[in-house]
Amino acid sequence: MPEGVRLVAVSKFHPVEALRQAYDAGQRLFGESRVQELLQKIPQMPDDVQWHFIGHLQTNKVHQLIGRTALIESVDTERLLNFIDRKSEEAGVVTRVLLQVHVAREETKFGFLPEEIFDYFRARKFESLQATHICGIMGMASNSDDKQLVEHDFMRIREVYDEVLRIAPDLRGFDILSMGMSGDWPLAVSQGSNLIRVGTAIFGNREY
Numbered sequence: 001m002p003e004g005v006r007l008v009a010v011s012k013f014h015p016v017e018a019l020r021q022a023y024d025a026g027q028r029l030f031g032e033s034r035v036q037e038l039l040q041k042i043p044q045m046p047d048d049v050q051w052h053f054i055g056h057l058q059t060n061k062v063h064q065l066i067g068r069t070a071l072i073e074s075v076d077t078e079r080l081l082n083f084i085d086r087k088s089e090e091a092g093v094v095t096r097v098l099l100q101v102h103v104a105r106e107e108t109k110f111g112f113l114p115e116e117i118f119d120y121f122r123a124r125k126f127e128s129l130q131a132t133h134i135c136g137i138m139g140m141a142s143n144s145d146d147k148q149l150v151e152h153d154f155m156r157i158r159e160v161y162d163e164v165l166r167i168a169p170d171l172r173g174f175d176i177l178s179m180g181m182s183g184d185w186p187l188a189v190s191q192g193s194n195l196i197r198v199g200t201a202i203f204g205n206r207e208y
């Protein structure tokens with residue numbers, strides 16, 4: 001693993017035994033994409049595990065997640081962001097999040113468009129958050145064998161991250177660029193990723 005790059009072991013759909021093996025090998029950072037599954041796994045794993053939520057999050061499940069995650073990587077609308085903020089304030093905790101940006105072709109319909117993110121920071125709306133800290137950007141490249149396309153997608157995600165810092169140079173703690181999965185993480189790292197989310201390459205194929 002290149003220096004300065006952290007690894008999220010994406011354990012969704014894998015049994016707790018698999019997570020324990022990874023834990024025993026030293027892994028402390030795990031990623032889950034479904035609220036129920038995460039809540040089931042948390043009490044079965046040691047307390048020093050850090051959990052990242054990486055899936056599409058519905059507002060009606062937010063209250064269950066608040067206070068349980070080290071980072072919610074997949075905030076994909078301003079409405080969800082504000083909802084997380086309200087629920088965090090009510091619970092008396094600060095929630096750390098990434099904004100998910102959508103650049104890939106078809107793959108996922110989730111995520112902010114780059115322009116929506118720029119508008120958000122230009123209007124300095126983050127200043128009105130009471131209990132939420134935006135720590136950076138998460139994105140996915142197109143699910144494609146075309147390396148140039150994938151590299152281009154990562155470059156665009158990186159540019160979104162850089163542009164936010166140009167728009168709001170006084171932002172504090174905006175230092176996470178999460179991109180790269182099993183099939184494309186070396187390319188993501190070469191484009192500046194410092195957080196990769198790897199499932200299949202660690203745990204094998206998922207059984208849905």
Ligand SMILES: *Cc1c(COP(=O)(O)O)cnc(C)c1O
Pocket residue numbers: 010012033054055180181182183197198199200201
């Ligand atoms: C499932 C998932 C991953 C891991 O994908 P692999 O190809 O198994 O490494 C990474 N990021 C997100 C957002 C995911 O949903």
